[in-house]
Amino acid sequence: MPGDVDAVGLIASLILIVVALVLSRWNRLGLESSIFTAVLRATVQLLGIGVVLAFIIDEERSLVLSWLWVVAMAVFAARVLSRRAPEIPGLARIGLVAFGATLAVSLAVMFGLGIFPLEARALVPLAGMMVGNSMNASVVTARRVVEELRDKRDEVEARLALGHPSRRAALPYMRAALRTALIPQIETTRAVGLVFLPGAMTGLILAGVDPFDAVLVQAAIMFLILGSVATTTTLIAYGSVGKLFTPDHRLIRLPRPAGG
Amino acid sequence: MPGGPLFEFDRVTVTGSSGVRLSNIELAVPSSGVTALVGPSGSGKSTLLRLCNRLELPTSGTISYRGQPMNDIDPLSLRRQVGMVFQKPVLFAGTVRDNLAEADGVLDDDAYRAVLKRVALGEGFLERPADELSGGEAQRACLARALVASPTALLMDEPTSSLDGAAAHRLEGLAQQLAGEGIPVVWVSHDLDQVTRIADHVVVVIGGAIAYTGTAATAGGSSDPRVLEFLAGENDAG
Numbered sequence: 001m002p003g004d005v006d007a008v009g010l011i012a013s014l015i016l017i018v019v020a021l022v023l024s025r026w027n028r029l030g031l032e033s034s035i036f037t038a039v040l041r042a043t044v045q046l047l048g049i050g051v052v053l054a055f056i057i058d059e060e061r062s063l064v065l066s067w068l069w070v071v072a073m074a075v076f077a078a079r080v081l082s083r084r085a086p087e088i089p090g091l092a093r094i095g096l097v098a099f100g101a102t103l104a105v106s107l108a109v110m111f112g113l114g115i116f117p118l119e120a121r122a123l124v125p126l127a128g129m130m131v132g133n134s135m136n137a138s139v140v141t142a143r144r145v146v147e148e149l150r151d152k153r154d155e156v157e158a159r160l161a162l163g164h165p166s167r168r169a170a171l172p173y174m175r176a177a178l179r180t181a182l183i184p185q186i187e188t189t190r191a192v193g194l195v196f197l198p199g200a201m202t203g204l205i206l207a208g209v210d211p212f213d214a215v216l217v218q219a220a221i222m223f224l225i226l227g228s229v230a231t232t233t234t235l236i237a238y239g240s241v242g243k244l245f246t247p248d249h250r251l252i253r254l255p256r257p258a259g260g
Numbered sequence: 261m262p263g264g265p266l267f268e269f270d271r272v273t274v275t276g277s278s279g280v281r282l283s284n285i286e287l288a289v290p291s292s293g294v295t296a297l298v299g300p301s302g303s304g305k306s307t308l309l310r311l312c313n314r315l316e317l318p319t320s321g322t323i324s325y326r327g328q329p330m331n332d333i334d335p336l337s338l339r340r341q342v343g344m345v346f347q348k349p350v351l352f353a354g355t356v357r358d359n360l361a362e363a364d365g366v367l368d369d370d371a372y373r374a375v376l377k378r379v380a381l382g383e384g385f386l387e388r389p390a391d392e393l394s395g396g397e398a399q400r401a402c403l404a405r406a407l408v409a410s411p412t413a414l415l416m417d418e419p420t421s422s423l424d425g426a427a428a429h430r431l432e433g434l435a436q437q438l439a440g441e442g443i444p445v446v447w448v449s450h451d452l453d454q455v456t457r458i459a460d461h462v463v464v465v466i467g468g469a470i471a472y473t474g475t476a477a478t479a480g481g482s483s484d485p486r487v488l489e490f491l492a493g494e495n496d497a498g
Contacts, residue, residue, distance in 0.1 A: 154346065154350045155350055155352060157315055157346070158344075158346060158350040158352075158402075159352075159362065160315065160339065161313060161315065161339055161343070161344040161346075161406075162339065162340070162362060162363045162405070162406070162409060163337070163339040163340035163409060164336075164362075172352075172353075248314060248317070248335045249335050249336060250314065250315060250316070253277075
């Protein structure tokens with residue numbers, strides 16, 4: 001198959017990592033050890049995930065294993081989210097609800113309408129792309145919500161002092177956070193095919209699939225991801241705002257991180 | 261006190277991460293005129309003010325507004341009754357009209373112009389971008405925004421601290437005028453001269469406790485050495 005990469009090929013591709021290491025040293029960035037550990041970690045993680053995926057998506061296995069894998073991804077993403085924005089109480093639970101709801105709706109559309117066949121080979125990677133992209137955008141959303149409300153506390157309190165309920169007082173800042181999180185995804189969708197060829201499509205073409213078929217798959221995935229990201233970030237934004245105000249409409253203390 | 265107090269604090273304590281900010285406050289704020297909360301920086305006077313519209317809550321004790329425990333009043337309704345002007349003029353993006361509409365979007369331009377007139381801003385200000393106003397104009401626009409909600413009391417947290425002398429005097433006059441129109445004003449300051457000029461009642465807050473209540477004229481007769489020290493200007497860090 002054209003996309004086959006053997007061990008020698010993988011080692012050969014490390015030449016490019018050597019280039020990155022040399023550039024880091026030449027520019028005195030001090031990132032050599034970070035690059036080295038990142039590459040090592042990525043290789044081990046991908047090899048490990050390859051073994052697990054090969055086990056899970058084996059057609060002989062029950063689909064239950066794949067669903068469990070999807071649940072584990074959502075739980076992991078919710079934990080990552082809560083670690084990135086520790087100022088928001090109960091964010092892991094909000095994340096779990098947001099990822100769960102988005103997965104339920106998106107996968108129902110994808111498999112319910114027959115866009116992809118419901119089998120482990122489709123379920124696991126699709127859910128992975130959805131959760132991964134949603135997690136990144138959710139982290140941006142949660143961080144921006146905290147930073148907007150913290151940096152513009154004067155404005156927020158001026159709105160509260162006018163008798164605005166907390167959700168209304170937070171709305172302009174929540175919108176700014178959502179725009180920041182969604183614009184990169186919209187730009188990615190807009191530029192797809194012109195500026196870059198996305199990973200799934202590239203992988204399929206490298207694996208020998210007809211380019212037009214690969215394009216159709218990629219288009220469906222792009223729409224899935226954009227819809228998922230929009231849904232998840234909206235749920236995260238509303239959920240976060242709900243936790244950053246008291247029931248009697250006061251903004252909770254949001255101390256600046258040490259050194260920030 | 262005729263008509264009962266505007267705000268009544270009953271054994272109010274506020275504790276924060278940095279320790280006790282207000283300790284066992286017993287205070288009745290009169291329901292007329294200008295009441296000045298005065299004291300050195302960090303004495304707790306702004307915290308005392310923020311308790312009056314529930315931007316902060318006491319750790320213990322109770323606060324009443326016009327005889328009704330605050331816990332029994334919907335906080336959003338309370339905040340519309342008790343307007344607030346902050347230390348730094350905080351205007352939202354957009355024009356002055358956009359800002360007034362945030363307080364009440366149902367009113368028409370004539371009503372907004374009437375409010376602007378009350379704070380000595382001409383009608384032309386309605387269309388002005390908020391970020392083009394001078395400090396004094398911006399603070400008066402903030403006062404106008406608070407007045408659009410038709411408050412029955414007004415809180416002003418060191419509202420002249422970022423203004424020049426002329427703009428500060430103008431705002432002081434407006435506060436006195438509003439008090440004369442029946443809207444009691446609670447004004448936080450650390451400027452004794454200003455307090456002497458505008459306040460009908462004075463509350464001196466030192467170290468998170470009430471050190472004196474009365475008038476500016478009689479404060480000098482206080483037996484509390486902390487009050488005398490503050491009045492002598494030795495205790496004020498600005």
